[in-house]
Structure formats: structure tokens, C-alpha cells
Amino acid sequence: MPAVRPRGAGVRGVPRSYRGLREHLAELESRFAPGALAEGIVFHHPDGRRAKIKRKDFPKSA
Secondary structure, three states: OOOOEEOOOOOOOOOOOHHHHHHHHHHOEOOOOOOOEOOEEEEEOOOOOEEEEEHHHOOOOO
16 A cells, blocks of 8 residues: 655655644644644545544644
8 A cells, every 4th residue: 555645845754643743733834824823734645535634633631
């Protein structure tokens, strides 16, 4: 099965652990609204499937 990778230039080195993703998303700036935090990351699979992980999916207490 091919690896699922985030699409787009500049979205590299995205952590794969729960803690790593939570910390990464807490600081990720929006590519569409500079100065604002990104809502999340969309992962695109070569066969067309997609998965979105949002900041709100990670409770602050975890």
C-alpha cells in the first residue's frame, strides 16, 4: 500500500504521532488566511481517498 502524504509544497515533515500532530497543528499557520491558525491538514492518497485531521480533534488535556 502506498504511503499517504500531505499534498502541496511546503507541507513536509508532518509528525505521525498523536502528540506530534497535536503540537504541529497548534502552531500551523493557514496557507489561505495568513496570520491565522490552520484548521487542519488534509492527507491525499494516490487512489483519491482523503482524510482531514483538525486541531479540534486533539483535546488540550491529552
